[in-house]
Amino acid sequence: MNGFSRRDMLRAGAVGSAVMASQALASPLNGTRMLPAEMDRDVFAAAIKELRSIVGNDWVFADAQSTVSYNKSFIPDPEGLYLPSGAVAPASVEEVQAILKVANKYKLPMWPVSTGKNMGYGMATPASNGQMVLDLKRMNRIIEVDPDLGTALVEPGVTYQDMHDYLEKHNLPFWLDVPTVGPIVSMLGNTLERGVGYTPYGDHFMFQCGMEVVLPDGSILKTGMGSVKNSTTWQAFKWGYGPYLDGLFTQSNFGIVTKLGMWLMPKPPVYKPFMVRHPDADDIGKITDTIRPFRMNNLIPNGVLIMGAAYQLAMFHRREEFWSEEGSIPDDVVKKAAAKNGLGMWNTYFALYGTDEIIAATEPIIRGAFEASGGEVLTEEDMGDSPWFHHHATLMRGGMSLEEIGIVRWRGNGGGMVAFAPVAPAKGEEPKAQTVLAKEIMGKYNFDYAPAYAVGGRELHHIIFLMFDKSDPEQEKRAAQCMEEMITRFGEKGWCAYRSSISTMDLVADQYGDTNRQVNARLKRTLDPNNIIAPGKQGIG
């Protein structure tokens, strides 16, 4: 850290950052820099000079002031271990290739981001200090949309908002599937992180088709049918011929994905959203067992969310409105506050899509099953102007919303939040046990359990948002400790995360075992011998 704390760095960067554009030319050797480990300052300066010759002076950020936007994250980082040295923003594949040549020459590690809005997992910040952010946001072309096949080919900088606007402008009858912060998030970035959404196309990687990847040596790989001469099926058929390679470039650091194919959902004639309200904390088992057959037989086709009451309250309220003690907010307080807002301890959101006839046939079957589990099945008519119902109804039709960012100020103005997302099989007893364990651990550290279960076909992503006040150093430290204990103790029971914060990537990778890590390491050494792309991502390199 060169004798400076993370807070010092952030503060230094904050001063005068409003005029950062005019500072982009400042010398990278001015003031304190967060450099890659063992990199000489002169070497860094030489690399910066070459990067500027590639993308232009305005698109290299290599001093404290101009780098400040890249430092912001919600996750706990009490020891200041995740700060970039700077950022470089190419506008084309050719510029990416040229940048990689420089990175290889100087052994300057590059941390690729599409829009850098990986909210619960570290934003744009790298997995170790001094990596240079490779900001791909300027590559923001929607290259193709096929109105017959409902396919799209996009660059990294295309957000869900961009695609939403494009579909509207061209009056194309397709829906998107968005993560909870769609407007400012990259379609490519979220898909590569294997993010999820809430329509029937909710498993984003499942609906991905074809990639263009710049490999660390600068060569370009088109996956699937993309490498075939005169191919007309790149975005139509996922698997290609021989080993399926696309997975290698998700949650990894084997290459830089510069184009991504996606499938778009045909807009249904009729859409009907529902909320099911369950009153008690231990209802999670019954809810899971009720949903499972409907997800397996696709009677409920969409990515269902089972939202815990504390999570829902945190979206639009602050903790102090309900609870002023330091210890975790008790269930009875949450339950009372939830009831006052028309919510249960668990609120399950699903939707039906199709025609009036299809929905009329399906709804009674699902309604009957949920009612038998003790839930109240509620529609738009029942929920009126509930902002929670409105929010989830928006998500389940792929609409734009940023409302869930509200949870980040639950505990105070400091803006702290990190996600732990272990996977559970869709069998009631397991999520029930996970909920008990999470509450116990979070209670030990005086944090509130605010969960969402995202239901896939046969499993649940148990998304636990640990909300804390990042302006309180003690709380930040405690949040890091709590997260580590949760990952460790869940792992002991065989429950591992599907994705993780940059601060816990090694810890989670270890839980997947030595052989898994060794195979990834061998692939890394083969494809990226200088270890210049995102070292440490998912514990690789």
Add this chain to the structure above:
Amino acid sequence: MAQVPVRPVRGGLPAFLVLAGSGIAGGVLLASCSAPANGTATPREPEVIYDTTCGYCHGHNVGPIIRGRQLPAETIEFFVRNGSGAMPAFKPTEISPQELSALSEWISTSKADSTEHGQ
């Protein structure tokens, strides 16, 4: 916090019939540049940036209302670039310096919107 609830999307034919009968560029691939913040394209209007970024939180349950308060433009620029608490930071690749300057001025001098609500 009251919202206008979403309405079921109704009417029309099943999706495959809509697609087949739409006549939309049958089989022709569409190509376009989305609105870039890369300094080489036409800067977006402040209202567009506000509607597609700021306005999802500010005046919409999550962030404080910022229109109609004559907040200093420099303060707005600072918050956009640095982030603040629950607000993410926005990079020059997302909102260009030219766009940010116009956006900050627009927010600073804009009238309050009575449809906004927040905390």
